[in-house]
Amino acid sequence: MKAETLNFLANASLFGSLLLVPLFAEELGASAAEIGFIVAAYSAANLLASYIFGRLSDIHGRRVFLISGLVLSAVACVFQFFAWDTVSLLVTRVILGFCAGIYPAALLAYAYENKKRMSRFLAWGSGGWGAGTVIAGIVATYFSITAPFLFSAALMAMAVPIALRMPFRGDVKMAIPLFPVKLIRKNISVYAPVLVRHTGACAIWVMYPMFIRGLEGVGNDLFLWVGIMYGVNSFSQFAVMPHLRWRSGPLLMGGIIASITVFLLFPMCTSIWHLMPTQVLLAVSWALIYVGAIKFMMARNRERATVTGFLNSVLQLSAILGALIGGFIVHVTGNMLTPMYFAAGMGVAALVLYCALSYLRGRKREMPARA
Numbered sequence: 001m002k003a004e005t006l007n008f009l010a011n012a013s014l015f016g017s018l019l020l021v022p023l024f025a026e027e028l029g030a031s032a033a034e035i036g037f038i039v040a041a042y043s044a045a046n047l048l049a050s051y052i053f054g055r056l057s058d059i060h061g062r063r064v065f066l067i068s069g070l071v072l073s074a075v076a077c078v079f080q081f082f083a084w085d086t087v088s089l090l091v092t093r094v095i096l097g098f099c100a101g102i103y104p105a106a107l108l109a110y111a112y113e114n115k116k117r118m119s120r121f122l123a124w125g126s127g128g129w130g131a132g133t134v135i136a137g138i139v140a141t142y143f144s145i146t147a148p149f150l151f152s153a154a155l156m157a158m159a160v161p162i163a164l165r166m167p168f169r170g171d172v173k174m175a176i177p178l179f180p181v182k183l184i185r186k187n188i189s190v191y192a193p194v195l196v197r198h199t200g201a202c203a204i205w206v207m208y209p210m211f212i213r214g215l216e217g218v219g220n221d222l223f224l225w226v227g228i229m230y231g232v233n234s235f236s237q238f239a240v241m242p243h244l245r246w247r248s249g250p251l252l253m254g255g256i257i258a259s260i261t262v263f264l265l266f267p268m269c270t271s272i273w274h275l276m277p278t279q280v281l282l283a284v285s286w287a288l289i290y291v292g293a294i295k296f297m298m299a300r301n302r303e304r305a306t307v308t309g310f311l312n313s314v315l316q317l318s319a320i321l322g323a324l325i326g327g328f329i330v331h332v333t334g335n336m337l338t339p340m341y342f343a344a345g346m347g348v349a350a351l352v353l354y355c356a357l358s359y360l361r362g363r364k365r366e367m368p369a370r371a
Helices: 002-018 021-027 032-060 063-081 086-099 104-113 118-142 147-164 181-186 188-205 208-213 222-243 248-268 272-300 304-333 338-370
Strands: none
Touching: 002 063, 002 104, 002 118, 002 147, 021 032, 021 086, 021 208, 021 222, 032 063, 032 086, 032 104, 032 304, 063 086, 063 104, 063 147, 104 118, 104 304, 118 147, 118 222, 118 272, 181 188, 181 304, 188 208, 188 248, 188 272, 188 304, 188 338, 208 222, 222 272, 248 272, 248 338, 272 304, 304 338
């Protein structure tokens, strides 16, 4: 359970820190476009670190990057507490984004190589996300909007001694090219659709707390309701993920279809109570996609830290593009619902792309047999 507990604590830390950044940035005077840029900058730093250290974890082993990433992330969480304007918040989010990209690929590869059931392991990460967001919402409500940053630092620090006690026997070290073109081509049928779907989703999330603020029933408890809504999402993932034992193909396709549905349902929500069941469907959609993608990567690749690190880079690239697009759309239209329709369209594009690339992959496998 050490790997699962570490995953729980690290995710609780990062998502507890992430939860209120848009509202904190708004409080510091940031516009919608600036909020999008702050969110995108975190993702850009995480993208870079995920690619660099995923590859290095395959080359030099998992242990050093897992432990150093957790320690540096704990320190970086504290920096956010001292942000006094939008520029300092931007800088601290970039630092945290880079540090938080050092350890995840090493942890995922460690879990698979130590025979952890991946759907269960990933579920504990979602459980941590839920716990972190709910508690961060409560802490912000009863203390201050910056207090969750210290809470996040404490959770990340608690993960360090667990990592120090984890056995790293049989760490396999490999030679990986600086830019692994063959690995990217091998997994493009997952990378590309996930990039498109998640870009649409992240166009919503950048302004999502502000959308929640406009719903009936929120009142003066915005921080609390934001935490609850994110918590419903993540705890639902925690409940669903351990039971996803199908092949990667049906999981990915089902997740994309469910995503399109939920993005079209969001604009129909006028009350906080309408939003709650859509959060459950959202959780199911992402659980299907993420478990499906990880199963695909782990089963088909020996360079597991590299390919999962690149998957995390793809997710962060989606977050960058989505944050910039979502912030721009709301800035231009003044309408919080427009990014939701954009996300649904991106979901349709992702579904078409996945079907086309999967068909081409199947044809490529058949060709040698016919020769």
